[in-house]
Amino acid sequence: MTAGPYSQHIGIVVEGPGDAKSLPILLRNWLLLKEDYRDFLGKPIPCNGRENATVQGGIEGYVATAASRPGCQAVLVVLDGEGDLVCELGPSMVQRARSVTHIPVELCLADRNWEDWLYASAETLQMDGFSYEPGRRRSIAAALKPVKYVKPTWQPRLTARMDISLAAERSPSLGRMLRKFDELSQLITA
Template identity: 30%
Template sequence: MKVGLIVEGHGEVRSLPILLRRILRELDPQHHCSILNAHRVSRGLLVKEEGLRPAVELMARKVGPEGRILLLLDADDDLPCQLGPSLLAQARGYRPDRDISVVIATREYEAWFLTAAESLRGRRGLPLDLAPPLHPEGIRDAKKWLGQRKADGYSETVDQPALTGLFDLTAARRSDSFDKLFREVGRLFGLPVPPR
């Protein structure tokens, strides 16, 4: 079985395949699937038909009839509970013959790192006493928050994939949007997901 990924950010191109493999290993260490290279479309296009439709069509062809498609983007200032269902309805309208999931990270992907900040203490230049902010998904610029605490700043294309391989998945499930991703991966592959 193949899974195609559609993302908006440069960092997610490398990060989401890592994260998907980690979640699948946690849900079922014996599960095997082919994770295709992520297809990046700018957010400005991805939230419009002229960007979403070709991306979904491309991934539908690549994954084949039994494949899965996962679309991940940052909410920024949009409400995930509105943006996600809207994009999902459109994507499924374009390709009702494919199993598609849409996950919207509240604010941004890096908010998941903030939620699980304790697990990143002393890693990749982060301080040994790193603690999550009170409302990690309320931080408007999680990249900046990380960069202010990292000795050499934060680089989305370098640090995001590295931190994706390190942060504690269980702790990150305190984030509603990360828990949604976890549950959607389980649903896409027919795997049971333990409660958080």
């Protein structure tokens, strides 16, 4: 479910179609763990590639679109770090994002990518022989073979299987994103 067109909600900006399907699943499951049954997630706006967000005017346009929807109280942006130093890229991107609206905006970068968040809960993904090993990065695509990893199909499916608490313990960037989401969710009073 998505918040109604005029309901108070958190606007969501994501990197692509897989994330547009996966982030609401992740956030709703997180809310369920906390016994928060409110429906306040806006319809995700995909950038269709991180490069579209990082170009001048890119993130600003996506955030302005989300923020301008009736009822939007805050905006959460979730993108892949893709190997960049998230401690440098994140602050510059969030500053740009905040420049186009008066409502709160938080930007979270998955340290490398969404699949690293999934890997942090590897043993709960129901993939034979796929387990988490600290300090190691294993490929979800390789673990699924001979089935092909198609991100818009598999990413939401695997996200629904995640043990979010376990993954957040193992992945600092996921834990950080959930903390920022919790802060934004406090702004929704409906």
